[in-house]
Amino acid sequence: MDRSREIGAVILDLDGVITDTAEYHFHAWQRVAEEEGITFTREDNEALRGVSRRQSLELLLGEHIERYGEDTLEEIMDRKNRYYRNSLEQITPADFLEGAPALLAAIRSRGLKMAIGSASKNTRIVLQRLGIIEAFDVIADGYSVERTKPAPDLFLYAAEQMGVRPGQCIVIEDAASGVTAALAAEMVAVGVGPEERVGHAHYRYDTIAAVDLDEILDDLAQ
Numbered sequence: 001m002d003r004s005r006e007i008g009a010v011i012l013d014l015d016g017v018i019t020d021t022a023e024y025h026f027h028a029w030q031r032v033a034e035e036e037g038i039t040f041t042r043e044d045n046e047a048l049r050g051v052s053r054r055q056s057l058e059l060l061l062g063e064h065i066e067r068y069g070e071d072t073l074e075e076i077m078d079r080k081n082r083y084y085r086n087s088l089e090q091i092t093p094a095d096f097l098e099g100a101p102a103l104l105a106a107i108r109s110r111g112l113k114m115a116i117g118s119a120s121k122n123t124r125i126v127l128q129r130l131g132i133i134e135a136f137d138v139i140a141d142g143y144s145v146e147r148t149k150p151a152p153d154l155f156l157y158a159a160e161q162m163g164v165r166p167g168q169c170i171v172i173e174d175a176a177s178g179v180t181a182a183l184a185a186e187m188v189a190v191g192v193g194p195e196e197r198v199g200h201a202h203y204r205y206d207t208i209a210a211v212d213l214d215e216i217l218d219d220l221a222q
């Protein structure tokens with residue numbers, strides 16, 4: 001990575017970075033799996049982080065996908081989304097992941113632009129429930145581009161909308177697919193989570209609360 005770059009913006013993933021909706025996605029998929037008679041564990045769920053609803057369904061069903069027609073696949077996705085949407089009603093402004101509000105404040109206080117880059121089509125609802133929809137310059141979500149993570153498109157779209165070059169962006173991600181997308185976009189990738197999941201990022205922290213923006217900016221300025 002070329003370290004001498006001027007950072008102009010930070011793009012944050014939503015699920016697993018700002019709030020723990022990753023857990024709600026898991027419970028919704030688990031319920032669907034149970035109804036379909038398919039085993040689906042917390043470990044299986046790791047592969048679904050950051051990937052689209054359709055790809056998640058394909059991963060969940062695996063070889064069982066052959067027993068379903070297109071209409072049924074659509075119905076299963078709708079059902080999962082209904083379960084997920086129901087759980088979103090519990091979200092309040094108290095449901096930030098620890099350290100997320102401080103991180104957003106740190107980004108702002110350094111005069112950087114700020115975007116959301118989430119694969120979710122429910123991004124706006126979640127941001128509304130958290131009471132921070134106004135905080136972002138750009139919201140790139142599941143409706144913004146065709147090709148989802150690990151393709152770089154969503155992050156490139158966010159950069160373009162903010163008027164900054166990809167090389168000026170830092171991406172903060174909890175998903176393996178999201179880190180891969182950030183690297184493909186030639187952005188600075190910050191992974192949040194275990195080495196085996198996000199170890200391919202330029203910087204890695206165990207939790208959001210541990211993300212040290214100053215450390216990253218200082219390191220990049222050298």
Ligand code: B16
Pocket residue numbers: 013014015016022025048049050051052053056081117118119120121122123142175
């Ligand atoms: P939806 P992110 C992703 O959001 C989730 O991590 C992933 O589990 C989910 O399948 C995807 O959004 C699509 O979500 O069904 O709400 O459109 O991590 O990119 O913020």
Ligand code: MG
Pocket residue numbers: 013014015016017049050173174175178
């Ligand atoms: Mg995520």
